[in-house]
Amino acid sequence: xxxxxxxxxxxxxxxxxxxxxxxxxxxxxxxxxxxxxxxxxxxxxxxxxxxxxxxxxxxxxxxxxxxxxxxxxxxxxxxxxxxxxxxxxxxxxxxxxxxxxxxxxxxxxxxxxxxxxxxxxxxxxxxxxxxxxxxxxxxxxxxxxxxxxxxxxxxxxxxxxxxxxxxxxxxxxxxxxxxxxxxxxxxxxxxxxxxxxxxxxxxxxxxxxxxxxxxxxxxxxxxxxxxxxxxxxxxxxxxxxxxxxxxxxxxxxxxxxxxxxxxxxxxxxxxxxxxxxxxxxxxxxxxxxxxxxxxxxxxxxxxxxxxxxxxxxxxxxxxxxxxxxxxxxxxxxxxxxxxxxxxxxxxxxxxxxxxxxxxxxxxxxxxxxxxxxxxxxxxxxxxxxxxxxxxxxxxxxxxxxxxxxxxxxxxxxxxxxxxxxxxxxxxxxxxxxxxxxxxxxxxxxxxxxxxxxxxxxxxxxxxxxxxxxxxxxxxxxxxxxxxxxxx
Amino acid sequence: xxxxxxxxxxxxxxxxxxxxxxxxxxxxxxxxxxxxxxxxxxxxxxxxxxxxxxxxxxxxxxxxxxxxxxxxxxxxxxxxxxxxxxxxxxxxxxxxxxxxxxxxxxxxxxxxxxxxxxxxxxxxxxxxxxxxxxxxxxxxxxxxxxxxxxxxxxxxxxxxxxxxxxxxxxxxxxxxxxxxxxxxxxxxxxxxxxxxxxxxxxxxxxxxxxxxxxxxxxxxxxxxxxxxxxxxxxxxxxxxxxxxxxxxxxxxxxxxxxxxxxxxxxxxxxxxxxxxxxxxxxxxxxxxxxxxxxxxxxxxxxxxxxxxxxxxxxxxxxxxxxxxxxxxxxxxxxxxxxxxxxxxxxxxxxxxxxxxxxxxxxxxxxxxxxxxxxxxxxxxxxxxxxxxxxxxxxxxxxxxxxxxxxxxxxxxxxxxxxxxxxxxxxxxxxxxxxxxxxxxxxxxxxxxxxxxxxxxxxxxxxxxxxxxxxxxxx
Numbered sequence: 001x002x003x004x005x006x007x008x009x010x011x012x013x014x015x016x017x018x019x020x021x022x023x024x025x026x027x028x029x030x031x032x033x034x035x036x037x038x039x040x041x042x043x044x045x046x047x048x049x050x051x052x053x054x055x056x057x058x059x060x061x062x063x064x065x066x067x068x069x070x071x072x073x074x075x076x077x078x079x080x081x082x083x084x085x086x087x088x089x090x091x092x093x094x095x096x097x098x099x100x101x102x103x104x105x106x107x108x109x110x111x112x113x114x115x116x117x118x119x120x121x122x123x124x125x126x127x128x129x130x131x132x133x134x135x136x137x138x139x140x141x142x143x144x145x146x147x148x149x150x151x152x153x154x155x156x157x158x159x160x161x162x163x164x165x166x167x168x169x170x171x172x173x174x175x176x177x178x179x180x181x182x183x184x185x186x187x188x189x190x191x192x193x194x195x196x197x198x199x200x201x202x203x204x205x206x207x208x209x210x211x212x213x214x215x216x217x218x219x220x221x222x223x224x225x226x227x228x229x230x231x232x233x234x235x236x237x238x239x240x241x242x243x244x245x246x247x248x249x250x251x252x253x254x255x256x257x258x259x260x261x262x263x264x265x266x267x268x269x270x271x272x273x274x275x276x277x278x279x280x281x282x283x284x285x286x287x288x289x290x291x292x293x294x295x296x297x298x299x300x301x302x303x304x305x306x307x308x309x310x311x312x313x314x315x316x317x318x319x320x321x322x323x324x325x326x327x328x329x330x331x332x333x334x335x336x337x338x339x340x341x342x343x344x345x346x347x348x349x350x351x352x353x354x355x356x357x358x359x360x361x362x363x364x365x366x367x368x369x370x371x372x373x374x375x376x377x378x379x380x381x382x383x384x385x386x387x388x389x390x391x392x393x394x395x396x397x398x399x400x401x402x403x404x405x406x407x408x409x410x411x412x413x414x415x416x417x418x419x420x421x422x423x424x425x426x427x428x429x430x431x432x433x434x435x436x437x438x439x440x441x442x443x444x445x446x447x448x449x450x451x452x453x454x455x456x457x458x459x460x461x462x463x464x465x466x467x468x469x470x471x472x473x474x475x476x477x478x479x480x481x482x483x484x485x486x487x
Numbered sequence: 488x489x490x491x492x493x494x495x496x497x498x499x500x501x502x503x504x505x506x507x508x509x510x511x512x513x514x515x516x517x518x519x520x521x522x523x524x525x526x527x528x529x530x531x532x533x534x535x536x537x538x539x540x541x542x543x544x545x546x547x548x549x550x551x552x553x554x555x556x557x558x559x560x561x562x563x564x565x566x567x568x569x570x571x572x573x574x575x576x577x578x579x580x581x582x583x584x585x586x587x588x589x590x591x592x593x594x595x596x597x598x599x600x601x602x603x604x605x606x607x608x609x610x611x612x613x614x615x616x617x618x619x620x621x622x623x624x625x626x627x628x629x630x631x632x633x634x635x636x637x638x639x640x641x642x643x644x645x646x647x648x649x650x651x652x653x654x655x656x657x658x659x660x661x662x663x664x665x666x667x668x669x670x671x672x673x674x675x676x677x678x679x680x681x682x683x684x685x686x687x688x689x690x691x692x693x694x695x696x697x698x699x700x701x702x703x704x705x706x707x708x709x710x711x712x713x714x715x716x717x718x719x720x721x722x723x724x725x726x727x728x729x730x731x732x733x734x735x736x737x738x739x740x741x742x743x744x745x746x747x748x749x750x751x752x753x754x755x756x757x758x759x760x761x762x763x764x765x766x767x768x769x770x771x772x773x774x775x776x777x778x779x780x781x782x783x784x785x786x787x788x789x790x791x792x793x794x795x796x797x798x799x800x801x802x803x804x805x806x807x808x809x810x811x812x813x814x815x816x817x818x819x820x821x822x823x824x825x826x827x828x829x830x831x832x833x834x835x836x837x838x839x840x841x842x843x844x845x846x847x848x849x850x851x852x853x854x855x856x857x858x859x860x861x862x863x864x865x866x867x868x869x870x871x872x873x874x875x876x877x878x879x880x881x882x883x884x885x886x887x888x889x890x891x892x893x894x895x896x897x898x899x900x901x902x903x904x905x906x907x908x909x910x911x912x913x914x915x916x917x918x919x920x921x922x923x924x925x926x927x928x929x930x931x932x933x934x935x936x937x938x939x940x941x942x943x944x945x946x947x948x949x950x951x952x953x954x955x956x957x958x959x960x961x
């Protein structure tokens with residue numbers, strides 16, 4: 001069978017189950033696609049072919065021995081901040097060049113147990129700080145739909161690899177939109193689960209109270225499969241929640257009716273400066289959901305306008321402490337100095353890129369004596385108001401529809417000289433992280449220039465089943481997700 | 488002008504937990520460097536802390552023993568500073584909502600009972616151990632992340648003696664409570680000492696000088712004495728005491744400036760997002776209360792009230808926990824409490840000193856000591872034989888009765904033998920017999936001495952006296 005790399009997880013697992021293909025064949029097709037295209041796309045940082053084939057062989061053997069499972073033998077691309085034992089984990093930063101992860105992140109361990117194949121490491125914004133993958137210290141990843149454009153970020157390598165069929169699916173992480181936004185820019189499905197849904201153990205921290213691991217896939221069902229495999233309480237992460245994990249994938253049936261569902265539309269999310277093509281696509285998606293039987297209600301999220309300010313205070317404050325461990329003492333880059341303080345200074349000056357430095361300085365500032373109350377403490381209070389907005393909204397509706405980004409993917413280099421402008425693009429995604437709720441990005445159209453547009457479906461905490469159901473119904477009754485870029 | 492010193496202590500106590508504070512690594516002393524380490528305590532990317540429930544329990548129990556209020560909602564904070572002893576370059580600690588609030592230590596200082604008040608106890612993690620060698624600095628992360636609690640007193644002490652008594656009392660409570668072994672050699676207990684002076688009568692505290700990281704109580708005493716004098720001298724000479732951190736040079740017996748207020752750290756405390764707040768229910772607190780061990784002061788009272796010991800004995804016996812536990816165990820096997828106490832303070836104590844081992848490390852068991860007391864009270868052996876027996880049991884162990892038998896230590900109670908020796912004594916000591924008959928009962932002692940000598944000390948003294956009286960009064 002040809003072009004196995006173009007298929008979805010659920011398609012491939014059926015083929016594997018029926019003995020129509022092997023994991024080794026899938027991996028070989030994916031590797032061939034990477035060889036053919038990644039010179040253009042630059043999604044991968046490192047690729048361990050031998051190991052990938054060995055894992056695939058092991059999966060095929062296990063299947064022959066009677067092992068089953070939707071992920072058995074499925075190759076995945078992993079964002080370069082998740083620890084996979086024995087593989088590099090640079091977070092696209094020079095400061096972690098040469099570091100080899102000594103342990104598996106919990107999510108990785110669960111996927112390994114399920115028989116998934118860890119293909120390689122994909123590019124990202126350095127330490128997940130950015131929205132275009134341009135802050136990577138190593139390479140510029142390109143949008144498969146138009147290689148002059150960014151793939152989004154920070155999980156840009158994950159989204160680009162999936163969109164280019166250089167991976168069947170990928171893992172990313174979302175702190176302020178880092179899964180949903182690149183998924184939207186690249187025409188993929190991206191899920192940011194509820195905070196606490198998936199253990200963060202082994203996810204290199206950017207902002208601990210906002211980070212979540214999540215899938216970037218070709219279909220909603222594939223996201224459901226990966227979510228199900230990774231979710232659940234982990235003794236190694238105190239913030240993971242002890243709730244039974246629903247059978248997310250099984251609940252996605254061929255019944256695409258949205259009868260009885262109430263979908264909220266927040267006026268505040270159709271912001272000034274929003275691209276009319278994006279607004280139109282989302283508007284049409286709303287109409288489509290109505291046709292599927294959903295009822296649309298108008299809701300208000302009045303504090304969302306403060307989300308960017310709050311986000312860039314809380315996230316940078318946490319990051320300033322989280323990134324303090326990269327000091328050249330125990331692992332990674334070291335630039336020697338006469339004393340520890342000089343060593344730290346030289347190592348961090350050489351190891352971190354400008355965006356990371358900017359955020360560490362900002363975070364250090366907002367936590368400083370005399371400024372804490374005015375910035376950090378106030379930001380935490382507003383964060384509660386943002387959370388309250390959603391709590392009130394979810395009393396009126398089952399899920400919220402919104403755009404993911406104000407515009408489709410912009411050109412490489414277009415916003416790199418204006419960090420603030422790039423920060424403002426996070427306006428529609430950051431409230432979700434601040435509130436800790438879940439959000440799904442699903443393709444809902446293309447701009448005239450042929451760039452994908454995403455629809456954001458937001459659900460209350462631990463209501464992933466709701467947004468997956470809506471996303472699946474919408475996706476299966478449209479064909480945006482079946483489009484492939486010409487590379 | 489007269490001055491008053493105000494002294495507060497911040498005492499770090501390493502808790503007796505099997506594993507570290509935020510990871511599953513073993514907490515043990517003396518392991519090969521960097522063997523008890525994992526991604527969490529080494530601060531690897533992606534590693535997360537999970538708190539040790541046993542440490543929380545021990546911290547709260549310490550609080551309950553010290554009369555603190557247990558905070559039902561406490562939380563964790565990050566204290567940011569760059570130093571190679573802290574792998575994450577922040578320490579997880581508790582800033583504004585510690586586990587325990589208030590509390591006090593009541594103890595005797597030079598015969599006077601004083602109450603020292605506490606501000607709080609909070610839980611945190613220990614730093615790694617840095618060793619500076621000629622070739623460079625070495626870091627051992629085995630200690631990194633071990634459970635450490637900080638007991639903060641108010642500036643309620645006014646002399647080095649106060650501070651010494653406070654530390655000794657605190658140490659004893661921690662040992663008795665099973666909170667910490669408080670082994671000073673192993674750094675289980677270290678204090679930061681805050682000293683300030685002010686004119687007597689002034690309410691406002693003077694500028695505070697902090698002397699960091701002291702583990703020897705005698706050095707703390709020296710440092711405080713030096714610092715009080717130094718500060719008074721500065722003021723007397725028209726100067727101003729500078730708020731600063733000072734170190735103590737034990738060789739020179741002086742404190743020296745390390746860091747002034749101007750270059751003090753801004754630790755940028757903020758709530759630790761990786762850990763949930765600690766919620767402690769009233770039921771949990773009640774449960775812990777019910778499990779609290781007896782404190783020295785309570786045990787001392789029990790020895791007096793229930794065992795009928797003199798207060799002196801009670802004080803001596805409770806001064807060290809393992810000794811006191813040994814005594815308690817022995818008293819479960821015999822009712823001869825005072826006899827056991829006498830041996831503990833007498834023969835056993837001298838053997839402990841002589842052999843320099845603790846009683847629990849000797850071959851003597853509480854059960855054996857109880858049997859010795861019973862053998863003495865039952866008249867089977869005399870007191871000199873008892874001391875001899877204790878020494879044998881202490882060094883070689885064994886069953887007391889079997890040893891008595893094997894060594895022929897039993898007292899002679901046999902009337903015929905006693906009668907023979909009594910008759911010999913009376914026949915051979917006419918003067919003593921005459922004195923006795925003339926009304927001097929004490930002269931019977933020389934007759935008794937003869938009998939004891941003949942019996943090689945094995946005659947039972949009350950039985951000898953009874954026999955002599957019987958013969959003399961006949």
